[in-house]
Amino acid sequence: xxxxxxxxxxxxxxxxxxxxxxxxxxxxxxxxxxxxxxxxxxxxxxxxxxxxxxxxxxxxxxxxxxxxxxxxxxxxxxxxxxxxxxxxxxxxxxxxxxxxxxxxxxxxxxxxxxxxxxxxxxxxxxxxxxxxxxxxxxxxxxxxxxxxxxxxxxxxxxxxxxxxxxxxxxxxxxxxxxxxxxx
Numbered sequence: 001x002x003x004x005x006x007x008x009x010x011x012x013x014x015x016x017x018x019x020x021x022x023x024x025x026x027x028x029x030x031x032x033x034x035x036x037x038x039x040x041x042x043x044x045x046x047x048x049x050x051x052x053x054x055x056x057x058x059x060x061x062x063x064x065x066x067x068x069x070x071x072x073x074x075x076x077x078x079x080x081x082x083x084x085x086x087x088x089x090x091x092x093x094x095x096x097x098x099x100x101x102x103x104x105x106x107x108x109x110x111x112x113x114x115x116x117x118x119x120x121x122x123x124x125x126x127x128x129x130x131x132x133x134x135x136x137x138x139x140x141x142x143x144x145x146x147x148x149x150x151x152x153x154x155x156x157x158x159x160x161x162x163x164x165x166x167x168x169x170x171x172x173x174x175x176x177x178x179x180x181x182x183x
Contacts, residue, residue, distance in 0.1 A: 008120065009113075015177045016109055019076040027101055034081050035094040039162070042082045043146050046169060049074045050139045057133050069180055072173045075139065079170035083108045086163055112167040116174075127175040135176045142169045 034042075049071040056068050084104050088096070096104075120127075127135070142165045149155075149162050 008125065009117075011178045011183075012113055012116065012174055014183045015174045016076070016113075018177075018182055019073050019080075020105060020109070022073060023077045023080070023105060024098075024102065027098060032094065032096045032101060035085070035088070035092075035096065037081070037085065039082060039085055040147075040150050042078055042085060043143060043150060046075055046078045046082070047140070047143045047147075049078070050136060050143060050169075053136050054133075054140065057136060069177065069182060072177050072180070073182075075173040076170050076177075079112075079166040079173070080105055080108050082166045083112075083163055086166075109170075112170050115164075115167050116171045119171075127172075128179075130175075132176050132179050135172045135179075139169050139172050142172075 037045075053068045053071045056062055056071075084101075087104070145159070146162050146165045149159070149165075154161070
């Protein structure tokens with residue numbers, strides 16, 4: 001089990017490095033324009049990407065030319081954006097300094113990785129035996145859960161909140177990217 005955890009950790013880190021690199025390049029290009037997005041808009045962006053992945057899985061053809069890997073990377077980054085937006089307030093500036101964005105990004109990813117290892121302990125890395133299409137479906141299910149929580153103005157009776165759902169979607173996307181051979 002220790003070897004599998006070591007591999008999972010390095011595979012997770014390698015995938016995150018790809019996602020982080022793109023995120024930081026876009027931050028250099030656009031700044032933190034994403035700060036204007038309401039949480040529901042971020043959730044919808046994740047939905048669009050997950051729905052496109054599902055469509056490509058079913059139709060097996062892309063007319064735009066991009067495959068599912070960029071969409072999973074986008075889900076990872078939008079999940080981090082969502083978690084950052086949940087922490088930042090309306091009183092925080094729309095333009096967050098680059099170094100602070102890096103630090104917050106890394107913190108959110110580390111929290112999510114820690115959650116993944118806790119769940120991997122309990123589930124025995126079951127994700128390794130799952131189909132990528134099942135990971136896509138789980139992401140879509142989590143999106144619909146988040147939409148319902150948002151429609152309920154964040155109130156839940158027994159369920160985890162939106163942050164935990166964003167963390168799960170991020171982890172499912174990383175698992176898919178690992179299975180797709182992204183390094």
